[in-house]
Amino acid sequence: MSMLLGGFDIGGTKCAAVLGVAEDGRVNIAEKRSFPTPETAEATIGWFCEAMADMQRVAGGAGPLQAIGISCGGPLDSRRGLVLSPPNLPGWDRIDVVTPLKERFGVPVALQNDANACALAEWRWGAGRGASDVVFLTFGTGMGAGLILNGKLYSGANDMAGEVGHMRLEPDGPVGYGKAGSFEGFCSGGGIARLGRLMAEAHIRGGGRTAFCRGLEQLDAVTAKTIFEAAAAGDALALKVVDAVGTRLGRGLAVLVDLLNPERIVIGSIYARQEALLRPIVMEALASEALPISLQACEIVPSGLGESVGDAASLSVALQALE
Incomplete structure (x- = not known):
C-alpha cells in the first residue's frame, strides 16, 4: 500500500518542504520546495503550509496526505511538539510547530531532531534496513x-x-x-x-x-x-x-x-x-x-540514502506519526 507523506526540514539558513510516496520498503520524492529560512518562526510555518498546499495541488492524483513529519536541529521536545531555542534558530523559544500543521492539514504530525530523523530514514529505507539495532x-x-x-x-x-x-x-x-x-x-x-x-x-x-x-x-x-x-x-x-x-x-x-x-x-x-x-x-x-x-x-x-537522506528524514518521521 502506498502512502502520501509530507515532510518539513527546518534549518538555520534553509528550509525544505517535501512530498513523498512510501511503498514497498522505499520512498520516492514526488515534489520538493526549498526556501531561505524566514526571520520568524511564524513566517516559517506559514511558508511551509503554503508550500505543502501547493505541492498537493501539483501532485494531484497521488492521493490524500496521510501524515506530516518535521525534522529540526535540537534541543526540542518531541512529545509536545516544541522547538526549544536551537543555536541555529534564534528566537525559536518553545515554538509549537506541530499544532498549526495539525489544524491546517487535519493529519497526524510528529517532530524529531534531525539526527533521529535521519536514523529512522536509513533504518526504513537505507543502509539500516533489516537490522533491529x-x-x-x-x-x-x-x-x-x-x-x-x-x-x-x-x-x-x-x-x-x-x-x-x-x-x-x-x-x-x-x-x-x-x-x-x-x-x-x-x-x-x-x-x-x-x-x-x-x-x-x-x-x-x-x-x-x-x-x-x-x-x-x-x-x-x-x-x-x-x-x-x-x-x-x-x-x-x-x-x-x-x-x-x-x-x-x-x-x-x-x-x-x-x-x-x-x-x-x-x-x-x-x-x-x-x-x-x-x-x-x-x-x-x-x-x-x-x-x-x-x-x-x-x-x-x-x-544508503546518500545526499537524499535529508529529504527522506522528515518523511520517515511522518511515517512514524502514523504508527
Whole structure:
C-alpha cells in the first residue's frame, strides 16, 4: 500500500518542504520546495503550509496526505511538539510547530531532531534496513547520532540521547560542540577544517609546504573538502590530517560498539563521500579499541540514502506519526 507523506526540514539558513510516496520498503520524492529560512518562526510555518498546499495541488492524483513529519536541529521536545531555542534558530523559544500543521492539514504530525530523523530514514529505507539495532552518525556540519534500539527509536528522557559529538576523545584538540578535543571537534566539517589549519600553520612555520594551504595568508580558506582533495592527490600533510580524523572516528565508534552492541553503524555525509580514504584508518583504530566479540556482530557502512537522506528524514518521521 502506498502512502502520501509530507515532510518539513527546518534549518538555520534553509528550509525544505517535501512530498513523498512510501511503498514497498522505499520512498520516492514526488515534489520538493526549498526556501531561505524566514526571520520568524511564524513566517516559517506559514511558508511551509503554503508550500505543502501547493505541492498537493501539483501532485494531484497521488492521493490524500496521510501524515506530516518535521525534522529540526535540537534541543526540542518531541512529545509536545516544541522547538526549544536551537543555536541555529534564534528566537525559536518553545515554538509549537506541530499544532498549526495539525489544524491546517487535519493529519497526524510528529517532530524529531534531525539526527533521529535521519536514523529512522536509513533504518526504513537505507543502509539500516533489516537490522533491529542501528546507530546513525551524521558526520557533516556536526557530529550527532540517532539510535534505533530493539527496533524502536530511542530518544532518551528528554530527547537528548545520541549527542555523541560532545564526548571528549582527547585532552585537547579542535573545538566542537563547545569542547576542545571532542568527537565533533575531530569528526565534523568544521572540526576537520580547524584541525587542518592548526596542523598547516605549524607545518608552514616550520618551513614545510602543503597543497591545501600554500601560505599562512590562506589558512582561513582551508576546508574539509580541500583537505580531502589534497589527501586524495597524495599530499603528505593532508594525509596526516585524514589519519588523525579517521583514528578518532574509529575510537568514537569503539565506544558505541562496546556500549550499545549494535548490528550496524551507518555513517553519513563526509564518511559516505570519503570512505576510500577513511575506512582503512577507521577500521584499524576500531579493531584496536573495541571488544572483538561486539565488533564481530557490527557492520560499519556508509549512508544508503546518500545526499537524499535529508529529504527522506522528515518523511520517515511522518511515517512514524502514523504508527
